[in-house]
Amino acid sequence: MTVVVDVETTGLEVKDRICALALVMDDEVHYELIHPGKKIPPEASAIHHITNEMIQEASLFGTSESYELIRSLNSAENTLISHNAPFDLAMLQKEGITWQGAVIDTLKCSKALMDDLDGYGLQFLRYELRLYRQEKDFFEPYGVTPSAHHALSDALHSRMVYEYLLDLASHERLVELSQARLLLSRLPFGKYAKKRIETIAMKDSAYLKWMLDSVMDMDEDLRYSIEYYLRD
Known part of the structure; x- marks a missing residue:
């Protein structure tokens, strides 16, 4: 049921x-x-x-x-x-x-x-x-x-x-x-909202690193996705 x-x-x-x-x-x-x-x-x-x-x-x-x-x-x-x-x-x-x-x-x-x-x-x-x-x-x-x-x-x-x-x-x-851990393709909020995380990681990785350090209650899938694209 x-x-x-x-x-x-x-x-x-x-x-x-x-x-x-x-x-x-x-x-x-x-x-x-x-x-x-x-x-x-x-x-x-x-x-x-x-x-x-x-x-x-x-x-x-x-x-x-x-x-x-x-x-x-x-x-x-x-x-x-x-x-x-x-x-x-x-x-x-x-x-x-x-x-x-x-x-x-x-x-x-x-x-x-x-x-x-x-x-x-x-x-x-x-x-x-x-x-x-x-x-x-x-x-x-x-x-x-x-x-x-x-x-x-x-x-x-x-x-x-x-x-x-x-x-x-x-x-x-x-x-x-x-x-499962979900690999998100787009950023849901912030100045790059709806933009592809992979593209942001190449153009403005500092912003994503700032998000990881500053957004304490970040969704675990979003944190995983940002860390994933920053590693590539």
Whole structure:
């Protein structure tokens, strides 16, 4: 079985926790607000529109339906799918869930299989891949209205991206790509955004070296790619 997961959180720091979780299984969906054990700051609410009043009566993760459901699904036979899987897996890890099955990161797979796009965020792919043309029929059976940064809506869009990727690679290949180091061809940000890293390495290697030294939270695939092209 495939299990698509998406979480909304109180922020992006080590101290932050899940405040909503959605799961999309083969033929059913689950969504639940979670009490994170701390206040949701306004900058987080401004993104996902979950307020402290909304989670006041919600369960803590450890006593939630979500916890029991994901525990029941957490086996080697099931594959977890997520757009930016390391983030969702890390948030689940904070709540005592270490995923036992295979993982497909639709963000990483999109970068690997479609390296000429201008972006890879979930909402960007929604429009770039024209998923919006099918989303009404896709969402309607679940009674969900597409809405960015709503966990269930995002999980359904991640499922749509996964199904799109299956036209480019097999399920097994997507699992492999999600585990492998990814050699990126283009720089995603900075003054050379969208330019080929190999070309930048030849013309302005100092800039790439500066990035390695200065961007502490750099994506591991981007760091690997820069180091790769600087060695050549």
